[in-house]
Amino acid sequence: MSGVRRVAGTARQLLPDLRRGAPAHRSGLAPVSAAQAQAVPALAARDVTRRFGDREALRGITFQAAAGETIAIIGPNGAGKTTLLSILGGVLRPTSGDVSRDPRDVGWVPQQPAVYAKLSVAENLALFARLERVADPGAVVARMLDQTGLRDRAGDELGTLSGGNRQRVNIAVGLLADPDVLLLDEPSSSLDPRQRARLWEFVGALARGGTAVIFTTHNVGEAERYADRVLVLADGELLFEGTPAALHEAVDDAEGRRDLEAAFVRFLHERGH
Numbered sequence: 001m002s003g004v005r006r007v008a009g010t011a012r013q014l015l016p017d018l019r020r021g022a023p024a025h026r027s028g029l030a031p032v033s034a035a036q037a038q039a040v041p042a043l044a045a046r047d048v049t050r051r052f053g054d055r056e057a058l059r060g061i062t063f064q065a066a067a068g069e070t071i072a073i074i075g076p077n078g079a080g081k082t083t084l085l086s087i088l089g090g091v092l093r094p095t096s097g098d099v100s101r102d103p104r105d106v107g108w109v110p111q112q113p114a115v116y117a118k119l120s121v122a123e124n125l126a127l128f129a130r131l132e133r134v135a136d137p138g139a140v141v142a143r144m145l146d147q148t149g150l151r152d153r154a155g156d157e158l159g160t161l162s163g164g165n166r167q168r169v170n171i172a173v174g175l176l177a178d179p180d181v182l183l184l185d186e187p188s189s190s191l192d193p194r195q196r197a198r199l200w201e202f203v204g205a206l207a208r209g210g211t212a213v214i215f216t217t218h219n220v221g222e223a224e225r226y227a228d229r230v231l232v233l234a235d236g237e238l239l240f241e242g243t244p245a246a247l248h249e250a251v252d253d254a255e256g257r258r259d260l261e262a263a264f265v266r267f268l269h270e271r272g273h
Contacts, residue, residue: 042067042180042212043088043106048097050083050236057083058236060097065181065212070203072223073216074264075233076273081216082111082185084233088214089183101181107174111185113166114173117159121150121169124158128173144172148202164195171202182206184215188222200226224260232264234273 044064050057058080065071073081086092088099089108115124125144129137145151148168153161158169167187174182184203188196203226207213217223223230224244232240232247240247244260251258251266258266 041065042069042101043214044100045084045088046097046100048084048087048094048099050080050087050092051095056236058087058094061233061238062097063231063238063241065214067180067210067212068207069229070207070213070227071215071229071231072227073214073231073233074218074220074223076268078235079233080236081233083236085183085185085214085216088181105177105180107177107179107182109171109174109182109184109187111187111189113170115158115166115169118157120155120157121145121161121165122154124169125172125176129176132177134177140176140178144175147175148172149198162195163190164192164198167191167195167199168202171199175206179211181212181214184213186216186218188217188219196222220261220264221259232267234268234271239271239273240267 041064046062048058048061061080061084063071073084075081083092085108087094088101089106090099091108116127119127122141122145125141126137129140134140145154148171150165150168150172153165158166161169167190171182171184171187174184182203187203188199191199200222203213203215215227227244229241229243230247231238240250242250247260247267248258248263251263251270
């Protein structure tokens with residue numbers, strides 16, 4: 001379970017200890033093999049529903065993610081994308097159905113960074129590493145600083161960073177426990193084009209190393225460029241699961257004459273959404 005969702009209260013008890021060192025932690029991203037990718041799913045959702053009072057936010061969602069796979073969840077506002085991601089990460093409980101995964105193997109990165117503006121980058125990572133109870137937090141923080149390209153910003157207060165660098169810190173927090181699955185809620189929404197390119201380069205490296213990455217986005221073009229598969233949600237229902245090319249085919253556009261956003265809009269329109 002990512003420390004992002006359990007920082008309140010406990011954090012203040014740990015602040016005096018942030019600058020203490022610690023020994024090493026396992027590191028490195030080896031390419032995932034075909035056999036690993038085809039093994040037991042990194043995450044599987046089965047008939048997941050969620051109700052908020054009389055409103056049914058999710059209706060019988062079933063899918064699975066393999067190691068090293070990148071999945072985009074797309075849909076109109078109110079489709080249930082963030083609700084589904086929250087259930088996958090253990091932030092919300094489903095009303096019925098289940099999600100097969102160890103919560104400690106899932107990193108959750110919310111859209112709004114849940115980090116401390118008055119702490120430095122390194123202090124934030126050290127705090128969350130302690131909350132995660134990772135082995136050798138000092139070495140884990142050092143690895144995350146290198147892996148996310150934040151080494152030169154380690155001593156900077158978070159509140160002084162650009163939106164792109166704050167998002168990198170947010171993602172680094174989600175990766176502290178070396179999860180098998182990383183969940184990203186609208187990860188590029190506040191980034192400029194150059195920052196987005198760096199983000200997706202980093203996400204691609206994670207996937208090549210075997211991490212299953214599931215992200216929500218309103219940018220359908222990003223889903224087409226960076227996702228192996230897309231899930232289309234509307235009114236809490238999973239309407240489509242497949243490759244971007246298969247979504248083109250679903251609207252008789254197998255040659256890809258439209259961009260994926262146009263195919264997506266037509267797909268929803270043809271199904272009454």
